[in-house]
């Protein structure tokens with residue numbers, strides 16, 4: 232997968248050099264290119280914003296720098312052999328970014344991120360590129376950040392961990408919260424590791440008894456308990472018959 236990010240804060244994307252995403256890049260699973268938007272400004276102050284038509288607070292990011300930066304990133308990508316780009320625009324007014332979104336984006340060969348600042352990007356930029364590729368405007372949550380770069384880090388990590396060969400244990404994301412399967416709509420339950428007792432707190436006996444069926448049922452029940460407590464809305468998506476079937480399997 233190729234990732235391009237156009238931003239006025241390229242240093243904000245340095246975390247993409249470390250940890251899981253950094254390893255995916257080192258393994259050649261991910262090819263990340265960060266572009267400084269100000270490279271496509273020609274005035275003394277490298278201006279990327281201007282006052283909003285219609286008035287109102289704040290500033291709007293100008294069309295020209297974004298158009299030239301995106302054209303350049305797209306030309307570079309095609310020249311490097313990439314194909315079928317998808318534009319990903321982090322915004323509070325976008326569709327919710329969910330695990331399903333991450334799965335869908337992880338299937339794409341090329342993502343181009345446009346993290347904005349100020350009050351956002353002139354709408355004509357997204358309209359222009361929507362004539363050439365799919366444009367996904369996504370929200371990572373119902374809160375407002377000062378810019379889209381943090382959202383790019385979140386989305387990139389959620390997508391990169393789904394790429395083949397990135398997560399050490401290929402099964403790891405099988406049991407993700409929200410991953411497909413019987414536990415699809417449940418939150419993950421508690422996890423434990425050695426020592427067996429820590430400050431007088433013992434690991435639940437079922438987990439050390441070696442009965443895989445009982446462990447599976449206990450984990451399912453804990454996931455249900457946690458989901459009921461933290462996200463009762465998700466329980467509406469669950470099919471009790473699915474749990475009965477799994478119970479019969481255990």
Ligand SMILES: Nc1cc(-c2ccc3cc[nH]c3c2)n[nH]1
Nearest residue numbers: 322323347371372376377378379
């Ligand atoms: N889910 C979410 C996205 C954002 C976001 C995205 C881009 C910009 C640009 C200026 N402020 C922004 C905020 N906040 N919350």
